[in-house]
Amino acid sequence: MATVEELYASRIILNAVLPLVKVVVESKADLSTQFAGKTAKIQISAKDPEGKVATHYDIQDGLWTVCKGVTEQPELELEFPSITAMNGFFAGKSKKLPKIKGWYRIGFLIGTLKALLSMGNLLGSKQPPSNAGDKELMVKLLFYLLSSGISQLNKAEHPEVSKWAKRSPDRVYAWAVTGKPELSAYIRVKAGNSKAARGEYTRSKPFFTMRFDSIDSALGILLQTDNMIEATAKGRLTMEGGPEYGAQLGEFMMIVGSYVS
Numbered sequence: 001m002a003t004v005e006e007l008y009a010s011r012i013i014l015n016a017v018l019p020l021v022k023v024v025v026e027s028k029a030d031l032s033t034q035f036a037g038k039t040a041k042i043q044i045s046a047k048d049p050e051g052k053v054a055t056h057y058d059i060q061d062g063l064w065t066v067c068k069g070v071t072e073q074p075e076l077e078l079e080f081p082s083i084t085a086m087n088g089f090f091a092g093k094s095k096k097l098p099k100i101k102g103w104y105r106i107g108f109l110i111g112t113l114k115a116l117l118s119m120g121n122l123l124g125s126k127q128p129p130s131n132a133g134d135k136e137l138m139v140k141l142l143f144y145l146l147s148s149g150i151s152q153l154n155k156a157e158h159p160e161v162s163k164w165a166k167r168s169p170d171r172v173y174a175w176a177v178t179g180k181p182e183l184s185a186y187i188r189v190k191a192g193n194s195k196a197a198r199g200e201y202t203r204s205k206p207f208f209t210m211r212f213d214s215i216d217s218a219l220g221i222l223l224q225t226d227n228m229i230e231a232t233a234k235g236r237l238t239m240e241g242g243p244e245y246g247a248q249l250g251e252f253m254m255i256v257g258s259y260v261s
Contacts (some may be wrong), residue, residue: 001049001081005027009087009259010046010053011156015068016148016196017090017123018044018055019110020141022064024119027137027244031118034111042112044098046086046259076102076109086137092124122150123260128219136183142222143175143185147196149256151187151206154194161252166192171207173249176200177218178211210249229239 020140025031039061045054058065058072078098080086102137103109122129122138129135153161169219174186182199212218217236220226228250231237239246 004142006083006087007260008153009091010083010157011152011238012055012149012256012259013087014055016145016256017154019066019148020119020123020144021115022057023141023144024067024122024137025064025115027133027140028118031111031115034107034114035059035064035210036222038062038107040105040108041071041073041077042108043071043074044086044188045070046080046083047079048083068199069129072115073104076100076105076112078112087259090120092120126223127225128216128223132215135219136180139177139180139215139218139222142184143183143258144196144198146175146253146256147173147185147187147198149259150221150252151194151196152190153252154189158255158257162192164248164252165194172201172204173245174206174209176209176211177215178213185193206241208239208245208249210246211238211240212236215239 006135024033040059041055042059043054043056043058045052046167052070054070056067056069056071058067078100080089080098083097084094085094089096089098100109119141122134122141125138129138150161154162154165165215168189168191170188170190172186172188176184182198185196185198186206187194187196187199212221213236217226217231221228221237228237232239232243
């Protein structure tokens with residue numbers, strides 16, 4: 001049976017990491033072409049004594065919808081023998097492939113594996129890509145992962161994150177790069193509830209925004225190749241709302257990262 005820590009990790013993988021496959025496919029022409037005009041259900045799952053856990057993709061005429069939970073009779077399924085095995089694979093600690101059901105559907109299998117590999121390369125890299133488009137995609141994926149990951153830990157009642165959320169009035173915490181609104185993400189927190197979202201929060205000014213002056217500045221902090229204090233002093237990073245909230249958000253970002261690496 002999975003430990004509490006493994007369940008936290010699986011929650012992030014299923015509900016924050018795997019939804020990013022859709023983002024990668026939609027952002028890369030070679031991958032979107034692979035699924036163009038096709039219809040299928042593709043599932044990534046893990047067995048568990050408490051019942052199988054899964055995220056699946058409902059693809060209709062090439063358009064992807066990410067769905068939580070198990071679907072019956074998917075055209076393709078990547079099934080891990082346990083939550084521990086799934087966590088290890090997506091954290092890059094294990095190279096053991098899952099059981100592949102529907103392997104004979106070669107087109108879907110190749111496309112899915114390519115998408116997972118592309119996502120894994122971006123999320124697992126310690127250095128920024130050389131390609132400008134991939135740099136932007138990496139920032140987008142990491143912003144989405146961090147906002148969703150923090151919210152998922154709250155929903156799973158992680159002690160530190162849930163304590164913070166329960167004490168919070170209605171507040172929005174955001175990540176942004178100046179001049180690149182399409183990369184933004186945020187989390188809204190209120191009295192123990194939380195919801196992550198993509199894009200800019202437009203109803204009012206966020207309570208706190210971790211704002212970077214460029215893609216490279218964002219990657220410096222996200223990949224931990226830059227010093228946060230120095231980046232703030234030199235204007236590469238601006239804490240809009242107060243540095244004390246930035247420190248708190250940074251702590252939660254580190255917790256999310258620890259579960260997927």
